[in-house]
Amino acid sequence: MFINWAQGEINLKIVYYGAGMSGKTTNLQFIYARTPPKLRSQLISLKTHQDRTLLFDFLQLEVGQVANLKPKFKLYTVPGQVYYDTSRRLILQGADGIVFVVDSQIDRMDDNEQLWHSMERHLVEMGQDLKNFPLVVQINKRDVPNTLSIPEIRRRLPIKGYPTFEAVAIKGYGVFDTLKASMSGVIAAAHQAV
Template sequence: MFINWRLRELNLKIVYYGPALGGKTTNLQYIHSKTDPRIRSEMVSLKTRGDRTLYFDFLQLELGRVAGLKPRFNLYTVPGQTYYTSTRKLVLQGVDGIVFVADSQAHRLEENRESFWEMRRNLRELGYDPESMPLVLQCNKRDLPNILSVSTIHEHLGLNGVPCLESIAIRGVGVFETLKTIINLVVAKAQQQL
């Protein structure tokens, strides 16, 4: 969290984390395509030639003044491929809240779990307490066959009391609901801290 009192700006960083091809970039692309250009930046994507995320995607949303402050939300994704472990940790630096984008297909369960535990490890290594980090679970690809129930995914990740939303990011279903949920959690935590 970064507050600039001279400019009355409140900057918060939200990272979309999760296994490869789970829909993290798709979430940001949808947000970018549907928001008024006056309240968002351009979307920057550092991609491989194969159109996969290499480093991160970035998009900033800036709302009008709220109670005298101008809130800005910096949205990042991490590269999902296993290969880029060290890069994911770099993107988590300064994070205020995380959306974990899980792939709901049954055969991706283990990858979800690995990614989730790696995220917790990375947070601890950066000096954060994973238990107190604002977190939202987004179960994506709900339109595909052979998907697991949300409660099964929730349970396998060992989550307790974490908000969970269903989504079909490619069609925008659940994308803004997820964003609103994480923003509310992050702001509630900021209120406690200040």
């Protein structure tokens, strides 16, 4: 969270975290495409070998104000390949909320677990209390073959207690439900902090 008193804005950061090709970029591209241009910045895209890191910020006028400040959200994705650990840590710095995107496919569960644990490790290193951190889970790719059932995914990943949404991000299903839940959690935490 960063308060820009001169602009009367509170800058809040939401990071889409998850394994490579889980749908983080697809989420951001959909949100970007459906946000009126006057409310959003340019989409910045940084290429990695197999993935991209995307970021853009936007004003969300529907969520109200925090201590008379306009909330301005900045959305990020992280590169999902395991070895981009420094990059993920840098992007997580100062995050006010995280959307963890789960790839539902059976053969991606190990990657999901690995990325979940790396997220936990980074948050703990940054002094965050995982129990109270605004974390939302999106279970993506519900439309593809060879997916695990929701109960099985819940058994494999420690997502119990976090708001969870099923999604088909490529078609936009669940994308804004996930984002709204994340923004609500972040705004609630900001109200407590400011």
